[in-house]
Amino acid sequence: MDDPAQTKPDPVRAGTSTTGPDRNWPLNSWWVAAHASEVTEKPILRWIAEMPIAFYRTAEGTLAALHNRCPHRFAPLHKGDVEGDNLVCPYHGFQFAPSGQCVNVPTQEKTPAAIRVRSYPVVERYGFVWVWTGEVERADPDLIPADLAYLSDPAWHVVWGYLPVSGNFMQMKENVLDLTHFAFLHKNSAQITGWDRPPAVEVANGRVTFRQLFDMQPLPAIYAVPAGKAPGKLVNRDNWGTQLSPGAHHGAVDMHDPDPGPDGLERFALRIIHLTTPVSIGKTHYYWAMARDHGQPFDFAAMRAQASVIFGEDIEIVEASQEMARCTADHDKAVEFSVAADRAAIEGRRLVQAMVRNEAAE
Template sequence: MNAECIAIQPIQTPASRLGRFPLNQWYMAGFSTDLTDKPVGRTFLNQKVVLFRTGEGQVAALEDRCCHRSLPLSCGTVETSGVRCGYHGMLYAPNGTCIEIPGQERIPAKARVKTFHVAEKNHIVWIWMPKEEGGAPTVEAPDYRWHDDPRYKFGSGQYHYNAPWQLIHDNLLDLSHLGYVHLKTIGGNAKLHMSAKMNVTQEGDTVKVVRLMPGSTPPPTYKAAWPFGDTCDRWQEIEFELSHLKIWTGAVEPGTDAIDDPERGGFHMRGLHGITPETEESCHYFWSMSSTKHPDMPENIEAVIEQTAFTFDEDRVVIEEQYRNIQRFGGKPNWLDIHVDVGGNRARRIVERLIADSVDPQPA
């Protein structure tokens, strides 16, 4: 039996609550490097899933429950052709069919478990969460080409949050908090962050927030990675999609490239943020950071990743404490909106509409 499985299995929430998430959507399930020689048990949208890569290299996702006596399959082992239950050794193929019962020649037709469609692209594993059991994807999994762009190097990581996923959306769509929360890394002048020119647009279910900050003081992370002087011209471009957010930040030296030029040079950080609900009160946060390197400075990716992780540590403290306080004050936010909340509020409206689309109408 996989001895680690008991520690990593979260509590399952009743199936009656599944409708509080958008369905028929791709969600980020992890990175390719997560799937090695052991099954991985995770909960997505209140549904327990086991992820694994067969010995033949195929990535698969099944319901994390053996059909025999319900042991999580994540407590088992991975073999060439599938995942084997750690209780009585039943072997399941990637399509959920039991293909071996030790000591028994006949395999009942109902010896199978629920399957989920997965896709592996750009070093990312995506899972399709259908409205109807077994429903096939209606669109391709997202592309994230920066992981394969030779101009960039990337590192990745993941967090578990004891907070609802949309609080993280709010945080990422409002980078004005950098000047207060991230003083040691990517912060900078707090007043400049709060007063930066901001443009919020929406196309379909994508929200884009662009903030330009010329004449900024380079924050520590930028100074460590690029030979900036006393000032730099910074930009922040955030794109929200349900499955993930893309945040493109960086800076150029004053008097060089324009910070609204799509082909601008300078120091670039391209962040991927895959926020996947676990339950209504918890979520997975899969992240990567891809950055450019100055030709006259030593390799910087390790320092960038280390400082990026530090900023996420700081964010998690804030967001989890924020959620605890929401619960202390009755569990329903009673918020005042200010100018920096436009992007987050638009994203929330998109999520609510997609949740409504995922719920079957009640009979009259």
């Protein structure tokens, strides 16, 4: 698996993204920074919304997230060690509490109260580490989508992975809001057919949801094999997906086999989770997860390899589009056309744009 610590913004914003040169993410939002298993007593670095953040666990296992720049001589704090609850700067040994307050300067008895770093609200939920990048008083953990609770349900099998993306986070979000690309981009890897018409779209309560019903259609192998079904068997599929927040989306395949046979599954479900966190205008952390309520536990290595192929196709086209935007001299004059199948993606874009505008107006 690729190391997310290697994903960081360019030293200078080079060119533009497909969405333009300006920040297009809200700050008052929860973003996934890591899988919970990645954060230990050894600090790690994540660039989130163009800010370097050091994540670590205290001696009791509590999460902490501090701005990764020591205010003494600007050394990166994630290269230091944890002593008890405190993160120790690797350069001169200044110690910072989870609150961000410097609590010890080794070379003097009194520690100036003014020495501190920013502390970020951080929550472990559904197997992931979520960080809030906006105003601290607005950091309500209840804003983390409760819809993802099945990720912590022992009745569901779960697998996860990480892939870096050299593209804007909204490109990845819009990609999973329009699955008509399956018939073209994933025609060989996923072999999921039928996405040949616009889905129904609903916008409500700050979310956008699309839904497509497939009545008695051949079941692709990727869905059939875990359920013990023959690939190609005719079943009913309810495909839907919801943009839950700026950083979280999940898709669903709810399946119904009206002729399951003896001991066969009549109803079974799969969830595909896409967690997109902006690194910069042109880079994204992409954590994904899959969950199913049937079959055997996932073979992590096999599933990650398969996901790297399918999701890798998404990333390849997103990165190619990003490269076009950065390198083509007339991109600022390019006109983007949308069609009926783009409605969910456009509505998702509008919801996030409204959040950014509202923050700017405050």
